Amino acid sequence: MFNGIEIIENANLKEFCTFHIGGRGSVLFPKDIFELKRVIRECERLNLRYFILGNGSNLLFPDYDLDMILISLKYFNQIKMMSKGVVYAEAGVPLFTLNIFLKNHCLGGFEWSFGIPASVGGMVFMNAGAFSHSAMENVVKVKILKNGKVQIVKREDIDFSYRKSNIDGIILGVFLKFFEKDIDVIAKQQQFFLEERKKSQPFDKFSAGSIFKRENDFIPAKAIDLCGLKGLQIGGAEISKKHAGFIINNGDAKQIDVLALIKYIEIKLQRKMVLEIIVIS
Ligand SMILES: Cc1cc2nc3c(=O)[nH]c(=O)nc-3n(C[C@H](O)[C@H](O)[C@H](O)COP(=O)(O)OP(=O)(O)OC[C@H]3O[C@@H](n4cnc5c(N)ncnc54)[C@H](O)[C@@H]3O)c2cc1C
Incomplete structure (x- = not known):
């Protein structure tokens, strides 16, 4: 049914999440949009449940075998410079890689995210944030796959809220905006935010980040x-x-x-x- 598409059947789900918890399941790795569309079509035709996997840094898998197809976008890993200050990053790009790219291109405004173990798709879908910033600040528009069609959704048509977006579709890539900044300043600030994380979080342990959301004044x-x-x-x-x-x-x-x-x-x-x-x- 998924002929020619990379798949790990009976995968150990511990290896697909930062919590390192889970039983077994099938993970598919479409290489491009054509394979991704085929995977979705087949899942829908066969009535199989599916789930888009980012870097698995916000997920808690079950201990039993998962009756659901996990779709990893790790091959959607390109980053392109667009117009000045705007970068297109595909959904599977790790935030770490994006941060290094931005530093090397002297683009600032994203240093706060250094150390969040997410993919670009997962970060934008969850509107990940830290140090009083969040992903929504950098988003210009999002390329999604919805009902078998590629669509562009503008920032003003997306509702972002605390650790949440209403993006309805599979994020293929995101146009993100940044501003010119000195490379050494960026490097220093990235390091600063990473150190702050290491100081306050169990960075060296398996986890999925904060378990609970803040609610108004309740921390x-x-x-x-x-x-x-x-x-x-x-x-x-x-x-x-x-x-x-x-x-x-x-x-x-x-x-x-x-x-x-x-x-x-x-x-x-x-x-x-x-x-x-x-x-x-
Ligand atoms: C040590 C540690 C520190 C963390 N620190 C922070 C922090 O400071 N701030 C913060 O906000 N979070 C933090 N997190 C949590 C986590 O990194 C974020 O929630 C992140 O946004 C999840 O991204 P991911 O790529 O791992 O997505 P996943 O965990 O794989 O998926 C999360 C959700 O996004 C959806 N998704 C993923 N990719 C796509 C896509 N391409 N299209 C559509 N939907 C998609 C998934 O289906 C799922 O619903 C931390 C986690 C850890 C382990």
Whole structure:
């Protein structure tokens, strides 16, 4: 059914997410738009569930075999200079690669994102952000695949909100705007933001970033810390001692361990929390 398209059947899903949690599943790697369209057509024809995989840095896979086709856009990895200050980055480009490209082209305004382990597609879809910035600031327009057709969606037609967008389609690439800046200043600022992350987050552990969303004045990490829950473990999952908003996988954590910790936090805080991570089932 997916003849000629790269596929890993029975893939270990731990290798496809930064949480390093998950059972087995099928991952497809279309090389171009034609293969991607064919994959989607086949999934729809055969009534197979599918899911677009970015860098898997916001995902919690199930412990059982996943009854869903994962579509990786890792081959959508080109970056092009467009007009002055505007760059087109395909969805599968890692943010790290984009940041290096921008530094080498003396383009600033994105240093805050250095260290977020996302792909361009995942970053824009989630409107990822840090240090009072977010992806929406840089977006000019987005190229998507929807109903079998490639379309351009302008920034003003997209609703971005906190860690959320209403982009309806598969992001193929994004036109992003930046401004001229000295290469050494960019390098220094990238390093600064990376160091800030390393200081405050369990950067060297398996995680999916912040588990919960902030809600107005409610800051989950602060509330969890105040309840004395840092370091609490269920199975292989632990509330990070470094940042109470992160749950880390100590090596053999399961989805059920993470979900149990989330439930425990909700009971202790007497509050239903809003998840930032995406729980796949
Ligand atoms: C150590 C660490 C630090 C982090 N720090 C931050 C931070 O500072 N700020 C922040 O906002 N987040 C942070 N995160 C979370 C995560 O990096 C972001 O949510 C990021 O935007 C997810 O991008 P991704 O490519 O990994 O997407 P994935 O996790 O693979 O997918 C996330 C969602 O995006 C969708 N998606 C991905 N690609 C596409 C596409 N091409 N078209 C349509 N939909 C797509 C997926 O279907 C899914 O719904 C952190 C995570 C970790 C592990």
